[in-house]
Amino acid sequence: MESPSLATVLPNSSVEDELEPGGTTNTSFLTKSTSIPPLRPILQKTALLGFCLFYVFFISIIIFPSLSSNIESVSKSSGNPWSTKYFAPLTSFLLYNFADWCGRQITAWIQAPGPKSKLLPTLVLLRTIFLPLFILSNYQPRAHIRTVVFDQDIYPVVFTVLLGLSNGYLGTLVMVYGPKIVPKELAEAAGVVMTFYVVLGLAVGSGCSVLIVHLV
Template identity: 30%
Template structure:
């Protein structure tokens, strides 16, 4: 795409693209959660499941693109093989984005969607009109924007206080997840690596093995997001959800004792010397990520103290913000965790 860009210039360009991608993703995610909060809980679950499906597709395309190239143990990786893998990966991303855009255009025209999105408009417009008439009668029309801003700020803070445990639950889930995945988990390699022993198949090569762990995580995350549909896996008490979120801290030392391959001296012993045991650990890690997150996101907009459609929209935005903050904090702390290996 930029044939003459090298070194710092190319790196800076990629970093700018990543920042733009993160900003736009956060913006659209917040909008979607805000809308979904006005709908019944099953639709919030559907949004979260959609994210899980997207993760599975991306991980699967990563494996397929890797398989389209040559083995990493083959020294002479030709340029055509690399270009083919990259083309297939980004082509799949483009097709998924196009399908999402078409789906969005269809959804906004559905009567069900329009009914719930417009349900609060008469109430809000009447309230604003009444407030304007009162201000006009008191001769304080100039103060109306300030009063409305103060009222909205007070209402927002009240909603945040009501959601304090929900905010902690969702934020801490993704703090733990991003501390480990993928910064640490991508360093975990198969105990049957072909670089050390030429026995074994293509699966045990680093590129396929690491790509498979991405796929396994995303499938487990998707399964976890689907579990609230079953009443046996439904928990509505936020205190229990907060405890479950905090208990995920145990995954930090568990992943650090897996077969992490680093260039220097390891600081932790390799106690989990089985690929199967590592995959089970990854499965539990991913399922709890999707399951607890979905339960908290579904329950938050339907607290008894959250009554108006405007408050429900606030809940969606606040919970989305807590998710993003958790990702940011977890991503930052991942540097510290990685230094421990």
């Protein structure tokens, strides 16, 4: 008589298909289908890269779009279309996304620094400097920090390009490295873990961006 449990798992197979020569049930097919990749070794091996990925998107989402889109042209009072209508959409949204796309494409030809290089987390942490750079541009309205240091339109344009390029390049670079530093059988699971770091960085950064905007 056919076993009900095996019939449930493989309704079109007989018991003989899953019996070993000695008459014992072969459960290897069940083990393979229900095996879960070990999370701890993946987290241990990808900890530094995960932090880098988290911090890249954490800084980017704080600045873009909450800070960058509120930077106004210093010549807005002139009334010309560039400074009143097109400055923010072009210099913030279009320019940032184009620079981000370019940064991602660069990783197809250049992949440096390496996944174990100390320069990689250093470059990621250096992106923190973008926060004061954007805050001290002509961000409006300002409630607490009255000083505008970068009082030319070219400054936020350059800052936005560098922010987008570094986000696209470093973010993609770390995502590529993640599955490569673990054994092949864990590569797919490592990719999922790296995606979690992206989501975490965006979530935490979004919350912090609200605080930063109220402090400016």
